[in-house]
Structures are given as C-alpha cells and as structure tokens.
Amino acid sequence: MPLQLKRRQLIKALAAGGLLSQLGPLPALASDNKRLYVDGLSFLPDDLADLKSSNIDAYLCDISDIEAIQQLDGTTNYKRTYRACMKSITEALDRVNANPEQLLLGQTGSDIRKARESQRTAVFFQIQGADCVEGSIDNGLVQVDEFHAKGLRALQLTHHYGNKFSGGALDNADLETGGQQGLNKPLTTAGKQLINKLNEKRILIDVSHSSPQSALDTARASSAPIVQSHGAVRTIVNHARCSPDEVIRTIADTGGLFGVFMMSFWLTNDKIPTTEHYIAQLKHVAKVGGIESVAIANDYPLRGQKNLLKLNNNNAEGVKQYLDWWHSLRAKKVLGYEVEPSHVVIPELNHIDRMNRIDSALAAAGFAANERDKIMGKNWQRVLTQVLG
Numbered sequence: 001m002p003l004q005l006k007r008r009q010l011i012k013a014l015a016a017g018g019l020l021s022q023l024g025p026l027p028a029l030a031s032d033n034k035r036l037y038v039d040g041l042s043f044l045p046d047d048l049a050d051l052k053s054s055n056i057d058a059y060l061c062d063i064s065d066i067e068a069i070q071q072l073d074g075t076t077n078y079k080r081t082y083r084a085c086m087k088s089i090t091e092a093l094d095r096v097n098a099n100p101e102q103l104l105l106g107q108t109g110s111d112i113r114k115a116r117e118s119q120r121t122a123v124f125f126q127i128q129g130a131d132c133v134e135g136s137i138d139n140g141l142v143q144v145d146e147f148h149a150k151g152l153r154a155l156q157l158t159h160h161y162g163n164k165f166s167g168g169a170l171d172n173a174d175l176e177t178g179g180q181q182g183l184n185k186p187l188t189t190a191g192k193q194l195i196n197k198l199n200e201k202r203i204l205i206d207v208s209h210s211s212p213q214s215a216l217d218t219a220r221a222s223s224a225p226i227v228q229s230h231g232a233v234r235t236i237v238n239h240a241r242c243s244p245d246e247v248i249r250t251i252a253d254t255g256g257l258f259g260v261f262m263m264s265f266w267l268t269n270d271k272i273p274t275t276e277h278y279i280a281q282l283k284h285v286a287k288v289g290g291i292e293s294v295a296i297a298n299d300y301p302l303r304g305q306k307n308l309l310k311l312n313n314n315n316a317e318g319v320k321q322y323l324d325w326w327h328s329l330r331a332k333k334v335l336g337y338e339v340e341p342s343h344v345v346i347p348e349l350n351h352i353d354r355m356n357r358i359d360s361a362l363a364a365a366g367f368a369a370n371e372r373d374k375i376m377g378k379n380w381q382r383v384l385t386q387v388l389g
Contacts (some may be wrong), residue, residue, distance in 0.1 A: 036377035037355045038112065038384075040229040040259030040297030041208075044092060044095045045065075048102050050302045051121040053352045057377065058122035059114045059298075060154050060206075062228055063092035064129065073172065075328050077338070080129035082143060086367075089150045096123060096151075105151050124384065125156035126206065126229070130194060138192050141197045153388055154204040154229070157191065157214065164193035166271045167211030169240050172332045185367065187217035195221045204387045205257060207251070215247045224387050225255035230297035232266040233284045237337025241266055245288045252289030255386065257379050259297030260285065260350060262305070265319070267340035273315075273346045275361045279302025282362070282375065292382075294375045296358060304350035313350055315343035 045051065065088035088347035096103045104115040106124035115122035133143040133155075144155075157166035169186025187195070195218060200204050203224040207215040219226055229250055234242040248258050260281045264273035267281055275372035285294045303309060308318040319341050331335035349357060355376065362372050 038380035042298045049380045050122035057380045061123035061124045064127040079131045082132045085132040108389045124153045125151045128157035129179045157208040159209045166214040184211050184213045187214045219250045227256045228258045230261035230299045248288045252293035257293045259295040261297040261299040280286045280366050308345045313347035318344045347356045
C-alpha cells in the first residue's frame with residue numbers, strides 16, 4: 001500500500017475515533033461556545049483591533065517583502081529576496097514582541113491553544129516564496145536556519161513563477177520562439193534538498209503557486225504533511241493558478257490540507273460571485289480530498305481587499321487594477337487568462353466578519369457541526385501540531 005494512502009487512512013481513523021494526534025483535550029467549542037477559527041493566509045493588520053474583530057484565533061501570517069524582478073518574457077515577478085525578507089521578518093517579530101497582550105508568535109501547534117486561552121491571536125510567520133534562501137543552496141541552506149530563528153514556521157516554495165527550487169503555476173515560454181504553453185516544471189534537485197531541510201527544521205511546506213508537477217513531487221519527497229495554504233479548484237475554474245484534482249488528492253494523502261482563498265476571479269467565471277460559489281469550492285475539496293483536507297484562507301488583509309472596501313465592493317471598478325497584469329499573461333497564452341475577469345471579491349465575504357459568515361453558510365449548506373469544526377480551524381490545528389510539534 002502506498003505510504004501516502006496509509007497516512008490518509010490513519011488520519012481518517014484518528015478523526016473517527018476522536019484521537020487526532022497530539023491535540024490533547026481541546027474541545028471543538030471553547031467555554032464561550034465559539035468555534036475555533038484558523039485562517040490559511042493573511043497579514044499583520046495596520047490596526048491591531050482588527051484581530052479581535054475578525055474572531056480569528058490563529059493564522060498563517062505572510063510577513064514577506066518583495067523586490068520587483070523583470071522576467072525574460074516581459075512580465076514582472078515580485079521576488080521575496082533574502083535582503084527584503086530578513087528585514088521584514090525582523091520588523092514583524094519586533095511588532096509581535098511589542099504587543100504581547102494581543103499577539104502570540106506561533107512556534108508550535110500548542111500555541112493555538114495558548115492564544116485562545118489568553119484571548120490573543122497566534123500568528124505563524126510565513127514567506128510566499130523560497131527565493132529568500134536561494135543564496136545558501138551550496139551552504140547547507142543555512143538561510144533557512146536564520147529565518148527559523150526569527151520565527152518562520154511556513155515556507156511557500158515559489159510565487160507564480162518558478163525559481164531554483166520549484167516550477168511555478170504561471171511559468172510560460174515565448175510561443176514565437178518555439179516555446180510551449182503551460183510549462184509544468186518539476187521540483188529541482190535543489191528543491192528536494194530544500195524539502196529535506198524544511199522537514200528537518202519542522203517548517204510547514206506550502207505548495208501554493210507551485211506548478212502541479214512540483215506540488216506532486218513535493219508531496220512524494222516530504223516526510224511531513226504539506227499544504228496548499230491558499231488556492232482554488234481547476235475543475236471549477238480552468239486556470240493555471242487553480243489546482244487539478246490530482247494535486248488536491250495528493251496533498252490530502254500526505255495528511256495535509258487545501259485552503260480556499262477569497263480571490264473571486266479564481267473561484268467562479270460567473271459574472272456575480274456569491275458565497276455559494278465559495279461553498280462550492282469547499283465542497284469540491286471535501287469530495288476529492290476528504291473533509292480533513294478542507295480549510296479556509298484569505299490572501300487579503302483581515303478586513304478584506306482594501307481597494308474594494310474603499311469602493312464599497314464595487315467589483316466592476318475594482319477589477320480594473322488587475323487588468324494590465326491579466327492581459328500581459330493572456331498575451332503569453334497562459335491557461336485561463338483568455339477569460340476576462342469581472343470581479344475580485346465576493347462582497348459579503350470581503351468583510352472583517354467573514355469567518356462567522358462562512359461558518360453560517362456551511363451550516364446552511366448542510367455541513368454538520370463536527371465538519372464545520374474541522375473546516376473552520378481544527379484541520380489547520382491538526383496539521384500545524386503534526387508538522388511544528
């Protein structure tokens with residue numbers, strides 16, 4: 001029997017018996033009857049009052065910073081360089097340490113419980129792209145150690161385009177010079193070295209933005225569960241940034257999870273995005289990977305996409321900021337960009353109270369209480385506990 005299938009069956013058996021690994025006696029509902037809410041990706045808010053308003057107990061917190069790098073094909077990629085990210089993680093750590101009454105640096109899975117008990121929010125530092133450690137490939141990846149010491153607990157292999165470790169979801173070649181559309185690059189030799197290093201350091205591996213082949217390769221190479229912290233389903237929206245069912249299933253087979261994010265142009269091609277479209281994505285992940293693989297993600301600030309909030313969630317106006325980028329990739333014939341986007345957010349979910357709203361929508365859609373417990377937070381808690389300790 002394949003190792004990954006054994007992992008998946010073990011997780012389902014533990015879940016059925018109420019014995020999820022290392023979670024101890026934490027109930028699905030706390031003493032105030034509030035369900036555990038954990039989010040797959042957001043940011044440190046400008047106003048820390050947003051932490052309590054969001055009702056989120058813990059989340060993966062993107063603390064990376066970028067440098068703009070011009071690609072050979074004329075598009076721009078925003079690389080998370082070592083210099084930019086070391087500065088940004090230091091600043092983020094200083095801010096967390098300066099606000100101990102509201103924030104708790106997430107270092108192990110038990111920190112979710114600690115934050116909840118002390119009415120704080122646990123933030124697990126994440127960087128969206130391993131470009132920041134490329135400089136130490138020939139030196140034992142010591143830059144991973146440096147970032148870990150600063151609190152890094154989740155690392156995304158790449159962002160949109162490939163790097164020295166992983167293929168990217170949006171990799172493409174110039175068709176006029178004989179290139180091939182829809183490049184699906186594998187994990188590299190350096191990428192396998194990085195997977196081993198991240199497993200050794202107990203850092204969560206995130207394949208969001210990776211090519212499907214790199215995601216599959218990562219699942220096979222990793223000895224720990226992996227995640228796609230934020231993404232969408234290609235069966236629903238046929239787009240390069242959305243994941244095929246094989247990727248969703250293989251992530252689940254590692255014991256990991258798949259977080260569905262808030263970027264509505266990758267959730268539906270319908271002209272008006274609704275909460276029902278979001279729930280449809282969650283249902284599909286559950287069907288393919290099992291209920292233990294489903295999670296919530298944002299990819300916007302806690303309050304929501306800032307420009308759309310200023311526009312009172314007017315999608316017709318808000319989508320304009322994405323069109324130049326969208327058209328540049330359409331010209332390169334990247335999968336899915338031939339469909340013109342008409343929206344950016346689901347208005348009712350582009351809101352500080354979105355987690356409660358998703359929870360209520362899941363109940364209305366027929367999800368049982370224990371299933372909502374898993375989707376809204378316990379799946380994230382399980383994976384973070386398994387990987388981080």
